[in-house]
Amino acid sequence: MALIPDLAEFKKSLAALPVLTVEAGQTVLAAGSTTGQLYILRHGVVEIVRDGHRIATVSEPGVVFGELAIILDKPHTADVRAVERCEFHVAKASTLLTENVAALLYVSAILARRLDTTNEVLVGIKRDLEAENQPGMIAKALDKLEELLSPAGSNAAAFTYYPML
Numbered sequence: 001m002a003l004i005p006d007l008a009e010f011k012k013s014l015a016a017l018p019v020l021t022v023e024a025g026q027t028v029l030a031a032g033s034t035t036g037q038l039y040i041l042r043h044g045v046v047e048i049v050r051d052g053h054r055i056a057t058v059s060e061p062g063v064v065f066g067e068l069a070i071i072l073d074k075p076h077t078a079d080v081r082a083v084e085r086c087e088f089h090v091a092k093a094s095t096l097l098t099e100n101v102a103a104l105l106y107v108s109a110i111l112a113r114r115l116d117t118t119n120e121v122l123v124g125i126k127r128d129l130e131a132e133n134q135p136g137m138i139a140k141a142l143d144k145l146e147e148l149l150s151p152a153g154s155n156a157a158a159f160t161y162y163p164m165l
Contacts, residue, residue, distance in 0.1 A: 010102035014040060017089040022082040029065055029080040038093045038107075039065040044086025050078035057083065066093065067107045 019042065022028050028039055028046060041063040048055045048065075055078065069076045070093040096103045121144060 040089040042087040045083040
């Protein structure tokens with residue numbers, strides 16, 4: 001059974017959303033801001049930066065930005081900046097997530113993947129600490145986490161999207 005009941009209808013609903021074009025170097029979302037919007041990447045490359053550290057570089061269509069702020073009811077936690085010219089579908093989050101069950105399931109799947117990947121790496125770090133491995137192993141585990149969370153890494157779907165777009 002597919003998680004999203006009517007994939008074609010969901011894709012159609014995305015196509016009906018307004019499109020925002022952002023030029024290279026521009027900030028799409030700023031940490032600390034509150035937009036009430038979800039941004040769904042149509043094409044382009046963005047970087048996600050939190051507290052001055054790049055978390056990931058993302059280029060896959062279907063990536064959603066802004067969902068944590070909406071779900072947790074707090075300001076955005078990271079900067080999302082265009083590395084190259086990008087286009088995003090833009091939706092008022094409260095409308096999309098309450099009126100479109102497929103969109104809600106899509107965002108839930110993204111968050112579940114991120115949580116699962118993070119848990120996997122944290123367990124690895126705990127094992128290294130319990131085995132008294134050198135501190136360098138922790139740095140390697142953190143590097144692996146960054147790789148897993150970045151679509152350029154070995155597990156491209158971990159950070160980004162429910163593979164359907």
